[in-house]
Amino acid sequence: MAAPNTEIVVVMDKDVEQQRLSFDEGSNTDNDQLVEYDPQPALQREIWGWYAYSWAVDGWTAASASVFMPLIISTMAYTGGRNVVDPAKPCNLAQPCMVKLGTSEVTPSSYTLYVTAIAILIQAIIYIQLGAVADHSGEFSYYLPKLARNTPSVRDEKDPVERAKKLTLQTSNISLSGFTAGYVGGMIQMGLSIGESQMSQSCVLYAMGSSFKGLIIGCAIGGIWWSLFTIIPHIFVTRRRGPLLPKGENYFTYPWKRLGKTMRRISHLSHLFQYLLMWLFLSDGLYTILKVAVLFAQTVVRASSLVILTGSLLTMAVGGPSTVLWKWIERRYSIRPKIMLIILSLLICFIPLYSLVGLSPNVAGGTLAYARSTFAEIVPIGRENEMYSMFLITQGGGGWIGPLITGVITDKTGNMRYCDLVILVFILVAVIWLYFINIEEAKKQAVAAAKFEAEEFGIKQIKDDQSS
Template structure:
């Protein structure tokens, strides 16, 4: 490995800073380490950068901006004033003081628009929960990860483009609601299976493969390099996602200011960004952008990047449930991993709820003004990139641990719902004014944007090797279950109070619980548990081999 000893600090620094494709020498196929590494093809630059570029397209801009805004706008057009027994149409003056309900099953007086949006979120995540528990573990076998990711990508892109069919009748919010549910389900699937692919990709960078296969490499040194390159791939892919968010924000910001004469307009500003047409075109453009950026990854992913065949006697329909039960049993063996699952359950639900609440409040305060909201999105995109690079800098330059970075991110993100709680009793503070929205754009971008990279890196550190898809699938299920439950509770609270700001205390409680649990996760002890489990598995396998070897000998002697 060179003149510098592998376990020296200089060697560690070199391995973390050099080109991951600069690795001389062949891997010895006769060693156990070498055989394990060679079971997967080496990652290429084309595969790595097309993986990054996929996330550039799948940046969530439409999911968290245009599509929910379009649904909210159409619901306002098709809703009614619940305070008047005759149920007249909702006021065109969209504000927090203008109640607006939409028809809803088993609710004679309908539900507030924000409750409907929360229930749509709950339905989306509830269906994802059922799908992931049934089919999620299929990604562990053959090339199902690729196929599921490809299918979910195509479906989500199509569902984002289709709302344009309602452009001549914007009051038909039910159709857009159905497409939103389909988009959310397929988008959620794409995130889970995209994330599940990154540990295998990172571990097969030529430099990492060389260190993993080196029989003389110190175990601790090898783990540090693997962990840091996983951090690198995860953080850079998230940065690419934020770059895609930035590109779309910049394009749509410029377009929104184009002078426009033909209405209808959402407010007094006669610009293209203040017309419903802008949002219809925006959703379609975002879907097309994702599809274009996704294609290269499926082209350049090596054909050998696959899992083992489906075990004999198993079925694709039932193996998912068995896998989830097995993952839960495995997680219980690792107390810190199980603790992190619960923490993740809470803070990811909080993040998703913040996004929904922020979009709704933002639209109400600005009266759907794209000239304001799109620029806020642009600021969020820029600060998200800065945030990802900042926390990556902390990790590489000052060796700040994954847990410490994630702890900072979760706590600072949790300040947002506490901030929103002030809006329950105040009119000029608590996410109720335009200046607060600008501050929130910066804050949420810098501190919340990196959460997607660091939560999955934390998971990668705690998951037993060889079971990445199983546990990423379990976390995907935890994400969907938590978001389904949380969104339902928040929607019901808002429905009973008729005040959207009562949703913030619920979200704040999620972050308090998540932060406390995350604080008590001992990563070093968790890794020790993994090592102990690996040793125990090796002993069990060795005993099983000895029994298989002794059995025929015993039979021969008896004969």
Template structure:
């Protein structure tokens, strides 16, 4: 195992005196653009269009018994999209850590980012051809795209320590999240005009949906060009070991590189025992991020089932959240620079607890109350995730960025199982009461906040071999 380099003097980024040099500033802006590029997949494909469209195709293709067959497995048409989501998440759990290990081992992060991004973008564009009874093609393309976007985000996140000093990282991470929300909101606005007024454009509803989904893939592909032309690979970790006399990871290709990355991953997982506070942070993140992802994923269903609100209200709330979350991410980033990321995250979790506690008492049919709650979510949504990302980056041993962000990303994806399970159990136990089901999520926020409060962040940073920023 290669020897780790010495602690980074200022968090991993080049020491450029009082401020970053012009080249580093350009590289940061290019890094932000990838958030702008890929966020449309989450906003347009996952949050709005694909689920209802794929379900409608499956229902149209159902047999006389009202069920569809997927590789010989008979299922209800409404289960296709959730099962496809679960399959893609399962594949992410298996592959994302290995992707991170491979990126660190080869040192070719930019090339890997490009390959993964374009696999996802072209799979998303392929959704345009999903029509009639092509629900199996749609499900397969979604699995590929969702796996690719998750893997690309692992590599993307691993650039953060190279682009920002310890004291700059909260702000840089927050700007990335904010840029992503803005990009998603702008494209979704155009898509919703096309979707809601498709008759005026001479389009059938299904054709309008396919155009909207394909446009997300085109957007993703076009704007990915920017980070690919600006981001630079840097030698570190395994690559640095090679420079000291070991095998050159950058020259390893094919099966050798893949096998070596799995071996490196196994060593990384074992090494977590030497960083117990990093591990404790990961567990805390699993819990509170589980609550966040479940609230987001079930908000539209809650609005429909518990509040009786129509699709226009739901779409309007989604769009509003995207624009407000842009400002919210910047706001919490600014607070984090002064109060510290840990304190700011804990403060945002208090807001999340309040949101989950208040949701069950909203009046049925009250769009105003639902929008107020969505506004509160939007303020803390991006900031909680952006500051969690930047805080975790301080807890990673130098040269292990992509590997550890692979573990971080599967904490994100894997935790979605827990929230969905909690909602399902609560609905089953209460006879379908969505108000009590949502209230059950308060456990994740409280437990996650308690564990995060127990993490000694400055000590965790020192144990990882990094220098702590002025405010953590």
């Protein structure tokens, strides 16, 4: 059924239930109606496109951004620094070393963390600019809630409570499977980068060893990997419409107006914004762990670049199966995504407690996946792009605060072990905050926001006969 001069929309009572209900059999329902802007069934090729995106991007993040880049920056710092004990000798791990950062002198490890913080801050600012203009800084992440609620198993379920359960599980499943693909991609990428070739000296992939040139080539492979495999999701994924641009508005100014309007109505989505602030702390802890772990191994353990890269490869090899394990546990014991997120976040606390040795199964990928899928449940329909832009901006914001603080600590104390305390505090604060966030209330606020959005755009709400 179509409204005159408007896009085809579908309104179903069960769409309200899927936003409001989760595993709570006793949840109350009403007859509110809600617009679904793009009700097309999710095709299998779209889901494979989502996995391909994770294969490309998460592989680069796990290998190049988290391992190669800290090693490259740290090596550059040691090369350009001065030996404090004997200025005639080059910097080395056995003696104190200082390197110029602006007008100050800092340790090579602090230099790496400071540069990382500055780079991520600039990246976050770019995200804000591009996201406000193009409303696409969320990249393909905004596709998650759209895909989950339009998969056949969710769409075909008639019972609203069962539909809500399937939606929750489907959202987590797609998110976790995406991270699994990312870990596999990262493992292959890392394997290519550190693999030895006995064919000839002219072969591009030669032994990494501890050579600086080898690190550069390994990082470059990550960039090529991302560029090539990002083409696949653009081919497989179909663009799904959101609300139409209001009459008289344009794509350059309207997103800024909409963002300003959203910020003025924070109280109407209070639980969602609390979740974003919680994610600022949690993502900060998670991403700082990755950076500090590499520098810890290099400066405290004094492991070679090849040993660090090999250890990272083994970590990624464990990461893929671990996400499958968490998915099985969620289904087997019917655990809500929020509870899974709390459990995995608490498990991560053992990493800084054991000085980043990481004896437990890899939990970082599962934590990120459940953070993303939980957020998908509380995003208002029609505002996926905007909200996931904020999600990634918050994630980027968290990515520079931790390195900055740990950089100062390392510089002032000369002991990277104190950084573990900062990471532990960030994660524990996030877990406590998450515990008090009411996800069910957040879903109700999302429904109300989506209804308000539909009325604001002047879209006629039509009741689907099949949902009567």
